[in-house]
Amino acid sequence: MSVKADLHVHTIYSKDSIITPKEITFYAKRIGLNAVAVTDHNRVEGALKIAKQNPDFLIIPGTEVSSLHGHIIALNVAERIPRDLSADETVELIHKAGGIAIACHPFAWLKGSVGKYVTAKFDAVETLNASAFPFGLASKKAVNLAERLRLPKVAGTDAHYGPVIGRAYTLIDAKPTVESVVAAIINGKCEPQGKGLSPSLRIENQVRFLRKFLTNRGQRAS
Secondary structure, eight states, rough: OOEEEEEEETTTTTOOOOOOOHHHHHHHHTTTTTTTEEETTTHHHHHHHHHHTTTTTTEEEEEEEEEEEEEEEEESOOOOSSSSSOOHHHHHHHHHHOOOEEEEEETTTTOOOOGOOOOOTSSSEEEEEEOOOHHHHHHHHHHHHHHHHTEEEEEOOOOOSSSGTEEEEEEEOOOOSHHHHHHHHTTEEEEEOOOOHHHHHHHHHHHHHHHHHHHHHHHHHH
């Protein structure tokens, strides 16, 4: 398998992330990745911009869509997918936009998990999300879901803090192009790898988010 990708990363284009565009490639390369999917919340502009800025590193443009039934990752899209629609409607719009739909962290607590609304219309299930809690139980239930629906399994970190990138990743039997990666995922030529975040990384992640939240609130008040 020639592509090692973290398929779930947020940047400063998401309100809850502090990862800058430059940090994406820095941390990805440092941990040995050769691709990253940028999946900001309900936005795709940042992913497209970052892809143009990094022609020598594979950036897969995507977005994490807030459907009525939970969050759904769309990969290989160049336009925003409307939020607050049903899971089925969201998947249909992702497909119409030329993308693939991934049920991200389907059983994690406090993450807008799509869970019971996942159907065979999805293209894959994120069975390993490094930020999911409780990690073991959420991962086990996600694997069971993917196997029951006979859907491919993928992994990502759900990173909102640079050093988290690549703690979970997907090995993909594909050429280093967006089209090849997407086709390989659809055909199940992928394998989730990695582990959950350590307690120290989880704490660092939350502390930095809190600092950003307080800074933004202070700027709005001034």
